[in-house]
């Protein structure tokens with residue numbers, strides 16, 4: 001995917017500084033020289049992230065900078081730590097007793113592991129969609145409104161639910177059955193419902209862990225189109241096993257390899273057409289993994 005290399009001026013429509021969910025440090029607005037039009041600001045930055053599960057190290061010294069309002073793909077063989085890395089970003093690893101995270105993970109310059117960061121507030125800013133669609137056994141409406149209630153989001157919930165379903169490209173299919181159970185939808189519809197649920201609280205970053213791997217090709221293609229649309233407004237970080245999918249939908253690609261190492265991180269085109277590392281070339285050409 002190619003994109004104009006200027007920052008969208010309406011990236012301020014969801015002004016993060018208006019939210020006091022995470023206190024902003026003086027250095028948080030890094031690089032904002034008004035005369036410069038940077039390629040894309042960094043929104044998420046990992047510096048020397050190491051993760052262990054008990055004594056087993058799952059990620060080794062990961063450093064990378066994710067650009068705002070772009071799609072960043074994470075690829076690599078099973079067990080190389082992609083999901084672990086994704087969970088570092090919204091502190092979902094906090095919920096795993098065995099997990100220990102070291103290093104710095106910043107959202108707009110603020111380390112999300114600082115003591116003054118509330119993980120629940122963080123997860124409002126960094127939403128997540130999982131591999132297996134996981135709607136709650138509730139109505140379609142309540143599934144989308146759930147995050148609004150949990151997070152005490154103010155405003156007209158009916159309007160937000162409608163808007164979120166529209167953005168998730170599901171509204172037309174469900175607008176006459178909002179009171180019916182989300183579990184009665186097809187797998188692809190359920191996943192779009194989960195995406196609507198994730199975007200309803202208006203996050204800045206959406207993490208997706210293999211969101212289409214349980215879906216058929218038609219549903220997959222809808223999700224891919226949707227991801228492309230979402231990146232107009234949000235930053236999307238997606239784990240996928242599907243190399244073609246990463247090449248089709250992402251601007252940046254991070255390649256993790258066994259042992260929890262980040263071996264390459266670059267523009268997607270570069271990674272797929274001319275990778276620096278032989279190990280990455282072997283991986284993407286299917287020689288292993």
Ligand SMILES: Nc1ncnc2c1ncn2[C@@H]1O[C@H](COP(=O)(O)OP(=O)(O)OP(=O)(O)O)[C@@H](O)[C@H]1O
Nearest residue numbers: 053058076077078079080081082083084085096098
């Ligand atoms: N909850 C956990 N407890 C203990 N070890 C874990 C846990 N979750 C992951 N691991 C281990 O950490 C390593 C990285 O796992 P992770 O799930 O992040 O890999 P992945 O790249 O997402 O793999 P996959 O492509 O199969 O989803 C693996 O060795 C895994 O066994």
Ligand SMILES: [Mg+2]
Nearest residue numbers: 082083084209
């Ligand atoms: Mg995984």
